[in-house]
Amino acid sequence: MARRDANGRMQLLTRKGNDFSRRFPRVVAALTALPVRSCLIDGEAIVCNEIWLAVFDLIRQYRHDADAVLCAFDLLELDGEDLRRTPIETRKLTLKSLLRGKRPGLAFNEHFAAEGEMVYRQACALGCEGIVSKRLGSSYRSGGADCWVKVKNPAAPATKREAEEEWA
Numbered sequence: 001m002a003r004r005d006a007n008g009r010m011q012l013l014t015r016k017g018n019d020f021s022r023r024f025p026r027v028v029a030a031l032t033a034l035p036v037r038s039c040l041i042d043g044e045a046i047v048c049n050e051i052w053l054a055v056f057d058l059i060r061q062y063r064h065d066a067d068a069v070l071c072a073f074d075l076l077e078l079d080g081e082d083l084r085r086t087p088i089e090t091r092k093l094t095l096k097s098l099l100r101g102k103r104p105g106l107a108f109n110e111h112f113a114a115e116g117e118m119v120y121r122q123a124c125a126l127g128c129e130g131i132v133s134k135r136l137g138s139s140y141r142s143g144g145a146d147c148w149v150k151v152k153n154p155a156a157p158a159t160k161r162e163a164e165e166e167w168a
Helices: 025-032 056-060 088-098 116-126 157-167
Strands: 002-004 010-012 039-046 069-078 106-108 130-134 148-152
Touching: 002 025, 010 025, 025 039, 025 069, 025 106, 069 088, 116 130
Parallel strands: 069 106
Antiparallel strands: 002 010, 002 039, 039 069, 130 148
């Protein structure tokens, strides 16, 4: 979660609540430049390889922290207004508008209104980790929810690494 409060304080919080703001200064600079008083963005810090594919191992190595970008998925709060009950398509449209233009350190995670199986096949062909499908009209819920599903690419390096770590 990327949080900018009304006092201008920035936090990049992991799932476990660790603040990674110092680790990703480029993301913090991009959040600082947003034309808002406050915001809460759900996203994931990524580092891309030479063909612009997010590679999890690059971010795990800590050597590429200055190159990290926040891939923004969802907008949960804007200028003090809680948007979590707002439909996903409205939140995504507002987020896209907020991030329009070139913003080094922030990237809008595009979405596709298409058949999930076709999107999944294309994602796997590109070597992506997988896809997340969310039901139109759904509100925001953290963690797992019945209105969204994540399908991983079993051939993706990150998926293989996760399986190996489970058995370690």
